[in-house]
Amino acid sequence: MTCFVSVEGFQLTQRFVVKELTILFTDSKYQHFHLNCPVDLIISPRDWSTIRYNRNYSGLELADDSYLPYEVLGYILGKIRNYKIYTAGNHARRVLLEYLPTSEIMDMCETHGFKYPLILEQYPCFIDHPARYCTLSKAKTLKTALHLYFVGK
Numbered sequence: 001m002t003c004f005v006s007v008e009g010f011q012l013t014q015r016f017v018v019k020e021l022t023i024l025f026t027d028s029k030y031q032h033f034h035l036n037c038p039v040d041l042i043i044s045p046r047d048w049s050t051i052r053y054n055r056n057y058s059g060l061e062l063a064d065d066s067y068l069p070y071e072v073l074g075y076i077l078g079k080i081r082n083y084k085i086y087t088a089g090n091h092a093r094r095v096l097l098e099y100l101p102t103s104e105i106m107d108m109c110e111t112h113g114f115k116y117p118l119i120l121e122q123y124p125c126f127i128d129h130p131a132r133y134c135t136l137s138k139a140k141t142l143k144t145a146l147h148l149y150f151v152g153k
Contacts, residue, residue: 002026003083004146006138007092010054010062012047016091018073019060020127022135023080024143031076032125032136037063038070059129074099088114088142108142112149116141 003026009019017037024030043051051062077099085105087093093107108114120131120141131137 004139004142006135013044020135022139024139034067036067058133
């Protein structure tokens, strides 16, 4: 079984905080999640500029009580532990390895030389933000890129 996972969030001093997560399956079904900040998060003074920057460019809010509690992230990712997981980028791969250390995780940037295009297709993901910062758009782009890679071989 195969899936494509995309994450967006904040790289803070102590850790990367996942704010949006999409898991796209090969049959085109997907799960799309927005997470509140971790309850144990410590924000340094340096982190506030990162938070403001991300909010302005990605549309993601660090704290929003209407989102799922951050603590469900491990449970959600645990559901795909036996999948072959494709993702793109160091942050995504590190997050996945933290929760799924024994899973097969392929970083398409490393294995296939993948780079996201400058313009991604916009999909409705419940937050008004650019497709470039939307995990749903990114996951669908990853799936298409992998398909094109194998068709071109």
